[in-house]
Amino acid sequence: MSDIVDVEIDADALIAAMGRRARVAAGVLAGLSSSDKVRGLEAMATAIRAAEAAILDANAVDMASAAAMGLSAAMLERLKLTPERVAAMADGVATIATLRDPVGEIIDTTERPNGLVLSRIRVPIGVIGIVYESRPNVTADAAALCLGAGNAVILRGGSEAIESNRAIHAALLAGLDAAGLPIEAVQLVPVTDRAAVGAMLAGKGAIDMIVPRGGKGLVARVQAEARVPVLAHLDGINHVFVHASADPTMAERIVINAKMRRPGICGAMETLLIDQAYPHKEALIAALDASGCEIRADDALRTIAPVLPAASSADWDTEYLDAIASAGVVDGLDAALAHIAAHGSHHTDAIVAEDATAAERFLAEVDSAIVLWNASTQFADGGEFGLGAEIGIATGRLHARGPVALEGLTTYKWIGRGSGQTRP
Structure with a gap:
């Protein structure tokens, strides 16, 4: 001893x-x-x-x-x-x-x-x-x-x-x-x-x-x-991008899990990006809000949910490690990729999509250590990768x-x- x-x-x-x-x-x-x-x-x-x-x-x-x-x-x-x-x-x-x-x-x-x-x-x-x-x-x-x-x-x-x-x-x-x-x-x-x-x-x-x-x-x-x-890694500013083709039930389940399962871990989602063409934005935001998450929204999202507090420029670069997320609407895959490249920390990012072409492009072009398709960012863990621990x-x-x-x-x-x- x-x-x-x-x-x-x-x-x-x-x-x-x-x-x-x-x-x-x-x-x-x-x-x-x-x-x-x-x-x-x-x-x-x-x-x-x-x-x-x-x-x-x-x-x-x-x-x-x-x-x-x-x-x-x-x-x-x-x-x-x-x-x-x-x-x-x-x-x-x-x-x-x-x-x-x-x-x-x-x-x-x-x-x-x-x-x-x-x-x-x-x-x-x-x-x-x-x-x-x-x-x-x-x-x-x-x-x-x-x-x-x-x-x-x-x-x-x-x-x-x-x-x-x-x-x-x-x-x-x-x-x-x-x-x-x-x-x-x-x-x-x-x-x-x-x-x-x-x-x-x-x-x-x-x-x-x-x-x-x-x-x-x-x-x-x-x-x-x-x-x-x-x-090392410095930040876990992790994104979930909900593509226009995403299954709405899957999108809600993944987004809520990615943020709220354990908000304080480095694999937690910190920013939600929603495709402008995704038809269920209001329901997705309502589900995340109902889960107990504070949502800081961009102007486009606040036109759908005006009660949400506005996201500041600093929010997009913040690792909250808490039940807080920044959220915004982006004009398709290109805009999502550009946002992640500008504000991500190369840790873990995910796309929810039924469109395999869009998903494979996301997997190939996002420069992060872990990139996921139709799975929660909370899988960023050695045990979940079959490594025993990390x-x-x-x-x-x-x-x-x-x-x-x-x-x-x-x-x-x-x-x-x-x-x-x-x-x-």
């Missing part, structure tokens, strides 16, 4: 020491067999289930503190754990144990004219740093994914979830210990001081890649200050994109097999 305490210490020295321990553990993990990692993941899942009461008690402390600090309802919803969410957390870890191990996979092989055989082989990245806020389930998801891909991980959760994270971390360590794996493979930064985040971002040599999970302020800071590679959603164009799971936490190296070749 960990002996985590809040004390004033040298953050740089702390992260350097954690990095050294993680590096040793990463060396051990890189040499594990798939069955060794499966054993560790299954033991971690079992330990989470056994620690349910302690995890919920710790979360209750965090929830009370967060409410006293005046955190928003959306933040409280992300922080809250229930027996069902703890069970889902354990199930997510167990599911990762069933996935194909990417480490050691031969990506491709070629034989050069001189007989030298070159192969690209997947290998772990090494030590991953995770900086996250609010959602304590990230503690388990990140630890399990990193272990499954043969990486050690240094976790730094938000102060609002510190007790929950400590309880989950203690369970993870119990699982690792029971499986005979190094507990230094999963370390939790023991202080809430923001200086620890700065030390991680500057931790070149100690940490090989940083993954931020949290609000725009956190991600922007990480991207601005990091001296190690960053895998370390985050990446919206960049290098290394990994979309939900990042086991394969995204590996890199590759070249292996050459010769028979005495020398270069002329």
